[in-house]
Amino acid sequence: MPPEGTVYIVDDDSAVRQSVRFLLTSVRLQSETFASANEFLAKLEGGIPEAGACVVLDVRMPGMSGLELQEKLARRGSPMPVILVTGHGDVPMAVRAMKAGAYGFLTKPYQDQELLDLVNGALAHEASQRDAAEHRRLARERAGRLTQREVEVMALVVDGLANKQIAASLGVAEKTVESHRASIMRKMEADSLAQLVRMSIAAAE
Amino acid sequence: MSPVGAGIDSAALALALIEELPAHVAVLDASGVIVATSGAWRRFQEENGGDGGACGIGANYLKVCDGAAIACRDAGRVARAIRAVAAGETDRFHHTYECSSPTERRWFQIRVQAMNATKPTDAGGSPGVAKSRLVMVVHQSITESESRAEERLARITEAAHASRLCNIGTATVELIHEITQPLASVRNYAAGSLRLLARGGPTATAELREAFEVITREVARAEEIIRRARAFAARNEASRSRFDLSAAVREVVSLWSPHLRTLGCRVETDESSGSPWADAVVTADRAQIEQVLINGLCNAADAMKSAGAGAAGAGGVGTVSGGSAQGVIEVALLHQVGVVRVEVRDRGPGISPAARRRLFEPFHTTKPSGLGMGLTISRSIAEAHSGRVDLDNRPDGVGAVFSLELPVSDAEPGREQPNRDESNRDGNHKSGVKSKESQRHAA
Numbered sequence: 185m186p187p188e189g190t191v192y193i194v195d196d197d198s199a200v201r202q203s204v205r206f207l208l209t210s211v212r213l214q215s216e217t218f219a220s221a222n223e224f225l226a227k228l229e230g231g232i233p234e235a236g237a238c239v240v241l242d243v244r245m246p247g248m249s250g251l252e253l254q255e256k257l258a259r260r261g262s263p264m265p266v267i268l269v270t271g272h273g274d275v276p277m278a279v280r281a282m283k284a285g286a287y288g289f290l291t292k293p294y295q296d297q298e299l300l301d302l303v304n305g306a307l308a309h310e311a312s313q314r315d316a317a318e319h320r321r322l323a324r325e326r327a328g329r330l331t332q333r334e335v336e337v338m339a340l341v342v343d344g345l346a347n348k349q350i351a352a353s354l355g356v357a358e359k360t361v362e363s364h365r366a367s368i369m370r371k372m373e374a375d376s377l378a379q380l381v382r383m384s385i386a387a388a389e
Numbered sequence: 390m391s392p393v394g395a396g397i398d399s400a401a402l403a404l405a406l407i408e409e410l411p412a413h414v415a416v417l418d419a420s421g422v423i424v425a426t427s428g429a430w431r432r433f434q435e436e437n438g439g440d441g442g443a444c445g446i447g448a449n450y451l452k453v454c455d456g457a458a459i460a461c462r463d464a465g466r467v468a469r470a471i472r473a474v475a476a477g478e479t480d481r482f483h484h485t486y487e488c489s490s491p492t493e494r495r496w497f498q499i500r501v502q503a504m505n506a507t508k509p510t511d512a513g514g515s516p517g518v519a520k521s522r523l524v525m526v527v528h529q530s531i532t533e534s535e536s537r538a539e540e541r542l543a544r545i546t547e548a549a550h551a552s553r554l555c556n557i558g559t560a561t562v563e564l565i566h567e568i569t570q571p572l573a574s575v576r577n578y579a580a581g582s583l584r585l586l587a588r589g590g591p592t593a594t595a596e597l598r599e600a601f602e603v604i605t606r607e608v609a610r611a612e613e614i615i616r617r618a619r620a621f622a623a624r625n626e627a628s629r630s631r632f633d634l635s636a637a638v639r640e641v642v643s644l645w646s647p648h649l650r651t652l653g654c655r656v657e658t659d660e661s662s663g664s665p666w667a668d669a670v671v672t673a674d675r676a677q678i679e680q681v682l683i684n685g686l687c688n689a690a691d692a693m694k695s696a697g698a699g700a701a702g703a704g705g706v707g708t709v710s711g712g713s714a715q716g717v718i719e720v721a722l723l724h725q726v727g728v729v730r731v732e733v734r735d736r737g738p739g740i741s742p743a744a745r746r747r748l749f750e751p752f753h754t755t756k757p758s759g760l761g762m763g764l765t766i767s768r769s770i771a772e773a774h775s776g777r778v779d780l781d782n783r784p785d786g787v788g789a790v791f792s793l794e795l796p797v798s799d800a801e802p803g804r805e806q807p808n809r810d811e812s813n814r815d816g817n818h819k820s821g822v823k824s825k826e827s828q829r830h831a832a
Contacts, residue, residue: 197570197574199570199571199574199603199606199607199610200570200573200574200577202574202603203573203574203575203576203577203578203581203603203607204577206577206578206581206596206599206600206603207577207578207580207581207584208581209581209596210580210581210582210584210585210588211584244566271565271566271569271570292569292570292572292573293569293572293573293576294573295576296576296577296580296581299577
């Protein structure tokens with residue numbers, strides 16, 4: 185089952201971009217095509233979704249090149265993974281692209297499977313990045329509900345201290361620690377100590 | 390009868406004339422003894438530290454040359470030429486050689502010539518001279534024109550390099566890029582169609598039709614790119630002209646000999662060893678044909694360098710390479726029916742069967758710094774001229790033979806413009822070339 189998502193294809197050669205779209209459709213992947221970097225940027229400004237999407241970019245285009253577009257996307261903090269396609273097996277260009285954070289680099293002629301693997305990988309990568317970001321956002325939001333005292337107790341809990349040790353360390357009754365702990369678990373919406381640990385790490389990131 | 394006016398001693402006049410000649414002139418008797426020299430000859434000896442006696446009047450110039458022949462091949466050739474002229478076997482000989490001083494490169498042309506005009510007995514000379522011919526030896530500095538030739542060579546080399554970068558670098562990359570586009574889309578549509586079919590079910594007639602339509606269109610696009618590339622190649626045929634291939638070979642050999650000498654190789658033509666080349670008129674792009682010949686010569690030099698053969702002279706700019714038979718590249722011009730064939734034979738390691746199979750593969754090379762395009766380009770040039778090139782092992786031992794065959798044109802200039810490639814293609818197919826071509830393709 186392919187991951188959910190949309191592939192944005194940016195290529196000035198209409199036959200090539202339509203062919204990529206045809207290939208993606210044959211494996212039930214959604215895609216949209218753009219004839220230039222500027223057209224794509226304009227559509228992004230107009231609000232086409234960036235979540236759940238990746239970009240397949242031709243390096244060599246008149247006007248803004250694929251590399252320039254990729255660097256522009258990176259600067260505006262776009263979460264979309266970028267796959268660059270080039271007609272030349274140009275190592276310096278590939279290095280520049282990967283340094284600028286490209287997800288992948290394909291040299292034409294490529295096998296259809298290579299493109300599909302990269303696209304699937306990019307969409308899965310984007311989805312997991314998005315999950316992680318969502319997880320961090322939730323963790324921070326929930327951690328914001330804790331009182332100052334609860335924050336102190338949670339720090340000691342995730343350090344692995346038992347209630348009795350925490351009570352001694354904070355100079356309070358063990359019963360008080362137990363009630364703080366229950367409140368922390370409820371506010372952080374954690375079912376287990378392991379989940380709480382993950383939440384507290386995500387909130388701190 | 391005598392051209393000399395009354396009351397003038399013609400012998401004295403002759404000596405005075407020789408004295409005043411601006412060139413370095415010596416007159417030898419048949420045994421090689423110098424009987425007269427020009428002032429310029431004498432001064433040159435003095436300026437170059439000669440003791441005057443070694444090459445002055447009374448000295449035996451043949452002995453001087455024989456003595457130098459061990460160290461200098463040119464001297465040996467001169468000695469042979471003097472003997473041949475003195476014996477009446479030939480009337481004249483000329484040879485260009487390098488004789489550089491520590492501070493500058495210098496070239497000279499030596500001319501050896503029979504002097505038959507006067508009979509010394511008529512002028513009252515000694516009876517000994519009367520029996521034999523006199524031989525005039527002239528050394529003339531041609532440094533300026535040789536320097537110019539060297540400059541031209543450097544320019545040609547540079548231009549060849551630049552055009553190689555240009556043509557192969559840019560044109561090929563452009564062509565590759567252009568043709569990659571339709572190929573990429575054909576692959577995507579074909580692969581997508583296969584995946585649709587593999588999905589099964591009553592899907593996709595409309596989608597498949599779309600795919601096949603685009604595939605057909607994209608293949609046409611690739612063909613159009615190939616057509617344009619062909620038209621581009623054909624445009625170069627506009628510079629075709631009728632010329633004598635033997636003259637072109639001579640020019641290439643003389644122009645590239647200095648360069649090949651620095652690689653430790655010396656070029657000998659079958660013409661210089663006594664079978665003069667007959668004119669071989671071809672209709673072709675002279676610059677392209679010369680490029681093929683230059684490629685053949687350089688390949689030969691590379692082959693011998695790799696075999697370690699001509700290594701003796703390598704690096705020694707301005708030195709004459711050792712006379713080892715292995716450092717010799719032979720160039721021959723052969724007339725066959727309707728075809729003229731140029732052969733460049735080396736004494737390198739020859740060609741292994743494996744290498745021979747891949748000879749004309751683009752970008753295949755056995756040389757560390759090679760591009761692998763030389764033979765490929767040579768072959769396309771030859772084929773564009775209804776000719777062929779080949780590289781094979783020598784039938785007479787170790788080494789390789791590079792050959793170029795071109796159809797000969799009719800001796801008189803044709804009415805038609807040589808620029809029309811159709812007329813060239815159809816009009817100049819001599820049976821020999823045609824049948825060889827088809828044999829090769831059939832094989």
